[in-house]
Amino acid sequence: DQQVKQNSPSLSVQEGRISILNCDYTNSMFDYFLWYKKYPAEGPTFLISISSIKDKNEDGRFTVFLNKSAKHLSLHIVPSQPGDSAVYFCAVKGTYKYIFGTGTRLKVLA
Amino acid sequence: GAVVSQHPSWVICKSGTSVKIECRSLDFQATTMFWYRQFPKQSLMLMATSNEGSKATYEQGVEKDKFLINHASLTLSTLTVTSAHPEDSSFYICSARDQYGRLATNEKLFFGSGTQLSVL
Numbered sequence: 001d002q003q004v005k006q007n008s009p010s011l012s013v014q015e016g017r018i019s020i021l022n023c024d025y026t027n028s029m030f031d032y033f034l035w036y037k038k039y040p041a042e043g044p045t046f047l048i049s050i051s052s053i054k055d056k057n058e059d060g061r062f063t064v065f066l067n068k069s070a071k072h073l074s075l076h077i078v079p080s081q082p083g084d085s086a087v088y089f090c091a092v093k094g095t096y097k098y099i100f101g102t103g104t105r106l107k108v109l110a
Numbered sequence: 111g112a113v114v115s116q117h118p119s120w121v122i123c124k125s126g127t128s129v130k131i132e133c134r135s136l137d138f139q140a141t142t143m144f145w146y147r148q149f150p151k152q153s154l155m156l157m158a159t160s161n162e163g164s165k166a167t168y169e170q171g172v173e174k175d176k177f178l179i180n181h182a183s184l185t186l187s188t189l190t191v192t193s194a195h196p197e198d199s200s201f202y203i204c205s206a207r208d209q210y211g212r213l214a215t216n217e218k219l220f221f222g223s224g225t226q227l228s229v230l
Contacts, residue, residue: 009151031215032215032216034218036221041119041120041201041224041226042223042224043114043116043203043205043221043222043223044154044203044221045221046218046219046220049216049218051215051216089153089154093215093217094213095212095213096159096211096212096213097144097156097159097213098156098213098219099156100153100155101153102152102153103151103152103153
């Protein structure tokens with residue numbers, strides 16, 4: 001059973017607009033969440049993270065929101081740029097490993 | 111951040127041959143390395159966790175004899191796909207950390223650049 005779900009496999013957004021990527025998890029004990037960005041044929045790179053003691057973390061154009069009661073987190077990118085086109089994975093920290101979602105392919109249209 | 115180097119970046123081999131993938135930590139001592147596999151349009155699936163000097167811990171459903179992991183030094187771990195078949199074609203990614211045991215609260219993984227394996 002998938003513990004971390006990204007229900008939208010793809011998303012297209014116009015350049016300059018906001019991109020919102022969503023992620024749901026099943027275990028309320030998870031306490032640390034991350035977003036990774038991945039280009040084709042490359043390893044993932046860390047983007048932003050959030051601890052369960054917060055509900056928002058911001059880093060430049062990237063903001064992650066955490067709704068613990070809904071077991072939901074989202075990544076907002078604003079303004080979106082063509083270079084943001086990639087696959088985005090959310091991940092939750094387990095005790096000894098990270099569990100990754102299925103990914104959302106973001107395409108930012110120029 | 112920590113630099114993790116993975117080699118080769120892509121490999122094509124014939125069915126039945128073995129392929130070795132290397133993962134090196136360039137600026138730190140990697141006591142633990144994680145090996146992932148990604149099928150097209152799918153998530154990163156953890157295959158195994160290797161601690162330097164000890165046997166790797168494999169995830170459920172991953173064949174130990176098929177995917178041999180060696181972590182003999184603090185800077186190098188290797189994954190060998192033995193007797194590769196077309197269904198082993200995938201993108202393999204390693205990640206390394208500089209400590210054993212439980213993940214720290216705000217720890218994040220640094221990944222290698224990945225290896226695309228195509229078995230003909």
